[in-house]
Amino acid sequence: CRGRALADTRRTCTYQDETADAVVHHLVADLGFASLDTAPCDLVIDKLPLLNNSVVEALTWLGRRLGLDHAFWADPEGGFHWGPADEQQEAETIFTHGEDVLAWEPLPGNRRLLTVMGTSLWHSQVIEVGDSDGNTSRYFIEQVRHTAGIGDAGLRTQLWLWEVSST
DSSP states (O other), X not given: OTTHHHHHOEEXXXXXXXXXXXXXXXXXXXXXXXXXXXXXXXXEEEEEEEEEEEHHHHHHHHHHHHTOOEEEEEOTTSOEEEEEOOTTSXXXXXXETTTTEEEEEEETTXXXXXXXXXXXXXXXXXXXXXXXXXXXXXXXXXXXXXXXXXXXXXXXXEEEEEEEEEO
């Protein structure tokens, strides 16, 4: 996954009086992505000092400082994307407690960590998680980790999620 470069690359620099999209472009332009898809954003950040911070940290701080609901991710073709989270998209799949949910853990900030058998899901997709009574909730995927054979567990996918709606 080309997205690994976002976590592995560290930056030491200071951005001052720059637009958000210019900062994002500068942070990722030399990371070898096949394409860059950054949403125009003319909000100006007064100051963003980075001292050996990962690009993930820098993008997260930028979003928080400006109050943006933007997501960033690498797609299966190696392209980089940064823009508003599409929480209204169709759900890619539904998982059901007691059937295919292996682990369901609460995280700080009203987020969840879902572990299932290996899937082909990606960051910034929406899924549904249901219970045996037919109640479902929609979740936005903010991070994905695929593993194979760790602790003889076989292929697993971990999904870091935030809830976008429930029924």
